[in-house]
Each structure stands twice: as C-alpha cells, then as structure tokens.
Amino acid sequence: MIGIAGTDEKAALLKSEFGFDEAINYHTTKDMTKAIAEVCPNGVDIYYDNVSGAVSDSVHANINRLGRIIVCGAISAYNDTSVPQGPRVEPFLIRKSALMQGFIVSNYAEKFPEGMKHLSQWLSEGKLHAAETVVEGFENIPQAFIGLFEGRNKGKMIVKI
Numbered sequence: 754m755i756g757i758a759g760t761d762e763k764a765a766l767l768k769s770e771f772g773f774d775e776a777i778n779y780h781t782t783k784d785m786t787k788a789i790a791e792v793c794p795n796g797v798d799i800y801y802d803n804v805s806g807a808v809s810d811s812v813h814a815n816i817n818r819l820g821r822i823i824v825c826g827a828i829s830a831y832n833d834t835s836v837p838q839g840p841r842v843e844p845f846l847i848r849k850s851a852l853m854q855g856f857i858v859s860n861y862a863e864k865f866p867e868g869m870k871h872l873s874q875w876l877s878e879g880k881l882h883a884a885e886t887v888v889e890g891f892e893n894i895p896q897a898f899i900g901l902f903e904g905r906n907k908g909k910m911i912v913k914i
C-alpha cells in the first residue's frame with residue numbers, strides 16, 4: 754500500500770503510524786509517474802483518489818489492466834476558476850480496461866450507525882489509527898478551512914470552539 758502526501762513529515766507518518774509500505778512526497782518529487790512506477794514495479798491495482806489533478810495523472814499512467822479507481826475527492830481542483838486541463842483518463846481506462854467509479858459517503862447514510870460502531874471499536878482496540886489537527890477558537894474557522902488547501906492539517910482538521 755502506497756501513500757502520497759505533501760510533506761516529508763506526513764510521508765513518514767504514513768509509514769510509521771498508518772501501515773503504508775511506502776510513501777511519496779508529491780511536492781518534492783520531480784517525476785511522480787516515475788516515482789510511482791518505482792514503488793509499484795507491478796503497477797497499481799487500486800487507486801483511492803482524494804485529490805485529482807497532476808497526482809492522479811501520474812497514478813493513471815501506472816494503472817494496471819482491470820485496475821480500479823475510486824474517486825472520493827478532488828481537492829486540487831476545488832479552487833480552479835477554469836476547467837482543469839491535463840492528461841485525460843480515458844486512454845488509460847480504455848487500454849487497461851480499468852474501472853473508475855465515484856464514491857459519496859451520503860450513499861451509505863443508512864449504515865452510519867453500524868459504521869460508527871465498528872470504527873469506534875477498531876479505534877479503541879488500536880486496529881485503526883487516526884490523527885487530528887485541532888485549531889482553537891471560532892475566529893480561526895476561516896484559516897483552518899484555508900489550511901486544508903495548504904496541507905496545514907495532519908488528519909482531520911477540527912476547530913474547537
């Protein structure tokens with residue numbers, strides 16, 4: 754399992770705390786396509802996409818035949834003021850017969866109580882690791898929100914009021 758994050762500190766945490774085999778800092782890595790190919794010499798079977806943009810372009814270039822892409826978020830594009838351009842995903846999907854599917858948590862609203870039960874149990878048993886960045890004060894909500902786009906959080910960004 755390979756993680757991608759925006760600082761060396763976060764990349765190190767992915768390995769030491771969160772069970773990833775390798776981690777790549779996408780800010781300091783010049784050629785992400787090559788870097789992904791190096792840590793995934795047999796290609797990428799499953800890509801859980803939270804970011805879109807250049808990082809995803811590099812993963813798509815490494816997707817395996819019959820690979821699966823779960824599109825959960827696109828944070829790199831949320832502040833774009835024009836339609837994002839870049840390598841399009843279609844050639845990779847066609848050539849590799851890969852499957853790309855959107856994911857939205859509200860589809861599973863009926864299962865939230867069951868999910869809460871399992872997740873809190875796994876958390877208390879130490880099977881699940883979670884990180885939080887806590888910002889104090891109502892007046893700091895805007896800065897906390899903007900911080901998400903600058904990678905200032907490690908784990909869930911929480912504002913304590």
Ligand SMILES: NC(=O)c1ccc[n+]([C@@H]2O[C@H](COP(=O)([O-])OP(=O)(O)OC[C@H]3O[C@@H](n4cnc5c(N)ncnc54)[C@H](OP(=O)(O)O)[C@@H]3O)[C@@H](O)[C@H]2O)c1
Nearest residue numbers: 758759803804825826827828829856857858901902904906
């Ligand atoms: N589909 C759904 O149901 C659902 C529900 C909730 C959230 N989401 C989405 O899932 C994603 C993760 O959500 P979250 O709440 O866990 O957020 P989060 O971890 O707090 O996301 C913020 C992180 O995104 C990274 N980031 C910011 N700009 C980036 C960029 N241009 N390229 C790549 N990474 C960037 C930053 O980390 P770095 O330091 O690593 O850059 C930042 O810490 C978001 O895209 C969010 O919108 C989807």
